[in-house]
């Protein structure tokens with residue numbers, strides 16, 4: 142944690158102790174694979190500061206280590222993220238290897254990369270392997286989305302959603318799931334999930350003829366490019382205080398770090414993708430996937446930082 146964070150709000154671990162709580166791992170069910178920090182966009186809210194200028198990509202040897210790690214375990218889901226995972230030429234191989242294991246797959250995409258970068262028959266593989274697509278779409282407002290993600294991104298996102306619908310995604314009958322993730326444009330909490338989902342469904346259906354399954358709303362993480370923006374715009378103190386004051390102990394049982402491990406592009410492990418961004422290793426002890434055993438994760442203490450307040454504010458980030 143930076144010294145600036147320490148001045149703003151109490152340590153997250155101190156708040157847990159004060160509340161008589163602890164954050165320990167439960168059964169490991171999800172392996173999240175960060176294929177790298179290369180992205181076709183450079184979004185203002187990105188906690189990983191991913192973008193076109195980054196070079197970090199997971200290589201094939203590490204991908205094979207990931208597959209070895211998850212096979213023959215209780216891990217049910219492989220959750221693929223980035224950067225834009227489509228920018229890693231090894232994505233098709235990973236998808237095929239995970240499909241052979243019979244594990245559920247999630248592809249987290251920014252929509253425009255799926256639209257622009259489909260060099261490895263990704264869309265065909267999504268359908269063949271029945272991959273859940275979880276797509277980020279901050280807003281239904283074109284100017285807000287383009288302001289946060291870059292000019293022209295809103296229209297590309299709409300085109301990508303239409304293509305996914307054409308493939309059967311978002312149609313309850315097809316079983317091909319298309320979920321959306323929305324985050325606020327600035328230093329405030331997201332609107333309630335249920336009403337936002339209803340509004341997105343209505344507007345997308347009426348204005349664009351687009352359907353999807355579920356929408357998740359999340360607070361922006363005070364890390365990476367969003368942290369820089371908060372500091373430059375003078376919003377950092379106020380944002381952290383708002384998250385701290387919103388601490389809700391009821392969110393703890395559902396936190397993703399209890400059941401998920403995040404694998405960084407170089408094979409090092411983290412309790413979640415946010416800890417990866419903050420460079421806080423799994424359980425505060427650097428561990429490479431080549432030497433890790435999923436059966437040893439149960440009851441291990443989760444490493445925490447001040448950013449964890451974004452997961453525990455209000456109804457939480459699970």
Ligand code: SF4
Pocket residue numbers: 396397398399412413414415416443444445446448449452453
């Ligand atoms: S950032 Fe959230 S998911 Fe990650 S360790 Fe903290 S509470 Fe858990």
